[in-house]
Amino acid sequence: MSYSLVVGEPYPRQSNWPKSAANLVLNENYVEIIYSFDGLTPGEQAAFTTGPAALAVTLGDRHLMWCYRFEAPTSPGAAKASLGWGDSPWEAYRQRDRTVGVPGHQGEPFPAYMVLVDASTSIVEGLRTAEISKDVADALRYGIARQLALPYDHEAASREIDAVYQRHPSTQSLLREAIASQRIPALDS
Numbered sequence: 208m209s210y211s212l213v214v215g216e217p218y219p220r221q222s223n224w225p226k227s228a229a230n231l232v233l234n235e236n237y238v239e240i241i242y243s244f245d246g247l248t249p250g251e252q253a254a255f256t257t258g259p260a261a262l263a264v265t266l267g268d269r270h271l272m273w274c275y276r277f278e279a280p281t282s283p284g285a286a287k288a289s290l291g292w293g294d295s296p297w298e299a300y301r302q303r304d305r306t307v308g309v310p311g312h313q314g315e316p317f318p319a320y321m322v323l324v325d326a327s328t329s330i331v332e333g334l335r336t337a338e339i340s341k342d343v344a345d346a347l348r349y350g351i352a353r354q355l356a357l358p359y360d361h362e363a364a365s366r367e368i369d370a371v372y373q374r375h376p377s378t379q380s381l382l383r384e385a386i387a388s389q390r391i392p393a394l395d396s
Contacts, residue, residue: 212322217329224326229273229295233347235308238319238339242275244290245326254279254290255323256333259393261292263385264346265371269357269364270296271350272371274378274385292378296368298361299354307355309348316341337391346387 210219221230224243232239242255254277263274277290299307310317316338323333339347375381382388 212320212331212334214331214334216331218322218324218331221329224324224329226326227293229275229293231273231295231297231302232305233297233299233302233307233309233351234305235310238310238317239322240273240275240319241322241324242290243324243326247290247323247325247332250279251277251290252323252332255321256335257394258289260321260337260391261388262339262343262391263382263388264343264350265381265384266346266350266353266386267364267367267371269354269360270298270368271347271354272296272368272381272384274382274388292382294378294381296364296371298364299351300359300361300364307351309344309351311344313345313348314341315344317344335394340387340389342387343389 212218218241226243226245228243230241230243232241244251258278260278261276265272265274272294274292274294276292279289319337319339321335321337322331324330325332371381375384
């Protein structure tokens with residue numbers, strides 16, 4: 208990574224963010240998972256920065272779906288805050304300015320930088336690292352290889368993604384197709 212990420216400063220490589228999505232940057236040397244949200248509460252920010260997380264991957268021929276959830280650690284009597292289940296499609300051929308890949312080899316986990324960005328301001332609101340399990344890492348490796356084995360066809364990928372959303376009206380429904388999933392424990396305060 209040739210730039211630095213600092214909480215409270217703009218994300219250095221992009222200025223237009225979707226209001227609620229994850230953007231994967233999958234590279235042989237590093238991985239960033241950038242979550243963009245608009246107008247998060249302090250509890251939702253705490254869910255991202257310190258709470259337990261859940262991740263899952265589903266695969267198509269020309270795309271993969273990244274599913275995610277963050278929950279705030281709760282104290283007795285406190286209202287529960289979470290960034291409920293969400294999902295975002297990802298296509299290898301649409302990753303700009305970076306070589307597509309996954310660190311390590313088959314059967315190995317890898318570290319990832321998780322970045323929380325305010326979608327309306329591009330300000331980095333939170334940073335977190337996580338070790339992506341070997342199962343999720345291998346699912347990503349397989350999904351990337353599967354996509355790159357086919358010629359680029361964004362229209363075919365869009366049809367696949369549309370079909371997934373027609374079959375699954377919610378992320379919870381989509382999770383039934385996950386080929387790998389992982390829970391990341393809460394960080395100690």
